[in-house]
Amino acid sequence: MNVNGILSTILALDGGGSTAGKWIAAIVVPAILIAIAVRNIRIVPQATDFVIERLGAYIATWHAGLHIKYPFVDRVSRIVSLKEKVADFQPLDVITKDNVTLQIDAVLYYQITDSRLYTYGIENPIIAMENLSATTLRNVIGDLELDQTLTSRDLINARMRLSLDEATGPWGIKVNRVELKNIIPPKEIQVAMEHQMKAEREKRENVLRAEGEKEAAIRVAEGEKAASILRAEAKKESAIREAEGQAAAILKVQEATAQGLLMLKSVAADPPLLALKSLETLAHVADGKATKIIIPSEIQNLSGLLMSLKEVVKDDTSVESGS
Template identity: 40%
Template sequence: MQNGDIIRIFKKTIHNIPRNYMSVAYVLLVIVVVTLLMAVKVVPQQSAYIMERLGRFHGVLQPGISFIIPFFDRIAYKHSLKEKALDIPEQICITKDNVQVRMDGVIFIQVIDPQKASYGINDYNFAVSQLAQTTMRSEIGKLDLDRTFEERMTINRAVVQAIDEAAISWGVKVLRYEIKNITPPQSVLVAMEKQMQAERERRAVILQSDGEKQAAINLAEGQKQKVVLESEGLRARQINEAEGEAAALLSVAEATAQSIRLVAGAINTEGGMDAVQLKVAENLVEQFGKLAKTNNTLILPANFADMGSLIASAMSVVKSESNKK
């Protein structure tokens, strides 16, 4: 039966009531309608309502339509089950090396137990925010300033772990924490800028020296390879020249040996000795003729007039050499 049907029934009933009781009927109608509206509760999606009966926890109304007993039951708390982001206010933290830095962040939480979130703590949003600040100060105090910028993820995990352990009894789950800003004092910023500039200059000098070193190495390596190649070329040239000279000498020797063998063969033939004597006589006369042209003084052997004896002496030398061979 809908609320409109109930109202029509009451209107028909009121028409049958005398006019003296009309005001009372209207009052009763209003009371009944209000009571029915109070008995019906519609819970939105991703929400949870805490219902108390006579001041005590009675149950959690889930998303959808629910009915309660008016004047006995009441909705004490309303919780959203969606993930919620809380802004952590900026605060001053002191690092391990006694440097004051200003830090802020954001934390993401979600209600997982509406009953504990209602009765476990008065204001879980405030409690989570305060616990995040104290935990962040504690974690920053364990690190030097330089490591503070490098260890953001470590700090985030430490804050989440510390709050998550405490928030179990609050019915709240800490999903993640993120540091938004880390602001050192102005003097520290100036010093850090100078340090970074010096570091960049040092790296530039190192890179330049490395480049010059590599260039010198490359140049030396090129010179080395040039000398090696030139020496190898000279060696190959000398080997080729030596091999050529050896081959030439060998060819000359072979030709001389062949000519000697031919001469020896000719001498051993019939009339060979006579030809040799004739050749010796011709060479003797020719050589003495050359000496007479080039020198004013000429020394002759005692038996020069006896040409036959000279030829006989030369032939004896030729024969002795032939016998040795």
């Protein structure tokens, strides 16, 4: 039974003048009014819009909060979520500028910014975005070669986002991001790319090995250089020490010679004794190793030498007899 029927029954009972009818009317009518009021009080959740129509025409958009609509004339046409959504489309075959067929699938992150435009702007907006993204992707990839397509994901994402965002603006949709999930080239190109990557890896490995060997050779050369320097320094130090030792020895000999000369000079050595020492020295000189002997002029006078020796012997004899 509808509301009109209930009201008619209540009025009939009330018109009959029965006490029961009055009590029923007093209870039922307020209950019906409360039910109608409660039914037309709506609470809109956060990040949600209600599109309201009055007698079939758009009248308002309700945002988060408490709202009351007119009964029987207002209705909620559409409940729109304002949260960011993800649209994952099927893989699409596209052709690059150098006529290579690729299979690419993209993901769209979009958000509804105008519930009225989203409701009345286009029929089936998700299908429209899928078709629009397909045409946009074909246009973008058609301007790029294979190598550029494989290495320019960010460029493709940015160009697609700008194009889609501009086209979906009149629909109340904002495209926040576009991401390419997979770029799948033909099988033969995949094999060629694998060979190329293998060659690149081997090249890098050879370069690294050569650099390592070079570094090792440099380290060995530096070590040998340091060792040579240390050996030269040690040899130099040894030569210096040896020269210092020889110089010290020569100095000691010279000092001893000078000391001997000073001692001879200090004592009053008589001529006969000096003559005897000269003969002893001459004997050492003529020890058979020399082929020539140079006799000083002081001892060339043999007679004077003999007389001197005689005096020396005489003096020795006198000393012995006196003792």
